[in-house]
Amino acid sequence: MAQxxxxxxxxVIALTAVLVVALKNPIYSALSLLVMFFHxxxxxxxxxxxxxxxxxxxxxxxxILVLYLFVVMLLNVxxxxxxxxxxxxxxxxxxxxxxxxxxxxxxxIAASPGPVPAESTGGVTGGNTLAIGETLFSTYLFPFEVASxxxxxxxxxxxxxxxxxxxxxxxx
Amino acid sequence: MIPVSYYLILSAIVFLTGVVGVLIRRNIIAIxxxxxxxxxxxxxxxxAFSEHLQDLGGQVFVFFALTVAAAEVAVGLAxxxxxxxxxSTINVEEFNLLKW
Numbered sequence: 001m002a003q004x005x006x007x008x009x010x011x012v013i014a015l016t017a018v019l020v021v022a023l024k025n026p027i028y029s030a031l032s033l034l035v036m037f038f039h040x041x042x043x044x045x046x047x048x049x050x051x052x053x054x055x056x057x058x059x060x061x062x063x064i065l066v067l068y069l070f071v072v073m074l075l076n077v078x079x080x081x082x083x084x085x086x087x088x089x090x091x092x093x094x095x096x097x098x099x100x101x102x103x104x105x106x107x108x109i110a111a112s113p114g115p116v117p118a119e120s121t122g123g124v125t126g127g128n129t130l131a132i133g134e135t136l137f138s139t140y141l142f143p144f145e146v147a148s149x150x151x152x153x154x155x156x157x158x159x160x161x162x163x164x165x166x167x168x169x170x171x172x
Numbered sequence: 173m174i175p176v177s178y179y180l181i182l183s184a185i186v187f188l189t190g191v192v193g194v195l196i197r198r199n200i201i202a203i204x205x206x207x208x209x210x211x212x213x214x215x216x217x218x219x220a221f222s223e224h225l226q227d228l229g230g231q232v233f234v235f236f237a238l239t240v241a242a243a244e245v246a247v248g249l250a251x252x253x254x255x256x257x258x259x260s261t262i263n264v265e266e267f268n269l270l271k272w
Contacts (some may be wrong), residue, residue: 002173002174003174006174006178010178010182013182013186013216014182014185014186014189017185017186017189017190017209018189020189020193020202020205020206020209021189021190021192021193021196021197021202021206021209026199026201026202026205029201029202029205030201030205033205033208033209036209036212037212040212040215040216043216043219044219046174047219047220047222047223048223049219049222049223049231049234051231052219052231052234052235055235055238056215056238059238059242060208060212060238060241063242064208064241064242064245067245067246067249068201068204068205068245068249071201071249071252071253072201074253075201075252075253075256075262086195086196087192087195087196089195090191090192090195090196091192093191093195094188094191094192097184097188098184098185098188101180101181101184102181105177105180105181128231131228132228132231132232132235135228135229135232136232136235139229139232140229140232140236143236147236147239147240150239150240150243151239151242151243153243154242154243154244154246154247155246157246157247157250158246158247158249158250159250160250161247161250161251161253161254162250162253162254164257
């Protein structure tokens with residue numbers, strides 16, 4: 001049963017990832033990315049990361065992708081039909097990487113250790129969200145505050161960049 | 173029980189798809205979407221290893237990666253809007269001001 005779910009999610013994720021790159025129209029690319037986000041969230045649920053699945057749907061599908069679609073429709077671009085001339089470089093970089101990875105994994109599957117028994121974390125008894133919250137606000141408290149600073153800087157930067165005339169009467 | 177190497181293969185496929193997308197697409201929005209693909213591939217890896225090692229640090233790190241992705245999208249789309257305002261195109265081959 002777990003294999004069935006993993007096969008379904010992995011198949012759809014791989015297919016929609018290829019579609020994101022292959023489709024010409026950016027709106028279709030963004031919509032297939034939406035399908036991919038939902039299936040990644042499903043994969044997180046099978047990995048017992050329910051909180052991250054919810055956050056994935058809310059933040060990625062709800063906020064980030066809406067922002068993308070907003071900009072695509074705001075700019076109203078014509079369809080760019082051709083791919084970039086760098087596809088040879090892309091093939092040259094990626095096909096050896098993929099082959100190397102397959103070879104490494106084919107040799108390493110038999111030797112991979114089993115899962116560690118579940119006593120190393122502690123405090124996982126109250127569900128995934130509680131455990132993540134306790135970890136986030138105890139061990140990772142300082143990175144959490146730094147993340148808030150990153151969000152503030154990004155917000156200010158986005159406003160400054162997209163503002164039409166910063167500090168005066170710039171033309172256009 | 174799915175072996176963790178299957179998740180690695182899936183993540184590698186998605187990541188390489190993102191790399192190919194960054195290299196071959198001309199539309200700058202599609203390039204940013206490919207960057208999102210790569211970020212999601214790393215997130216899948218983090219969650220798979222978090223389950224494999226029974227360590228919540230991986231999931232917390234995905235949380236931070238999500239934050240950085242949101243910031244990157246906001247700034248990236250603002251840059252795209254500014255570029256489109258100055259050049260009226262989002263084809264990356266038109267942006268060659270710093271090229272020599």
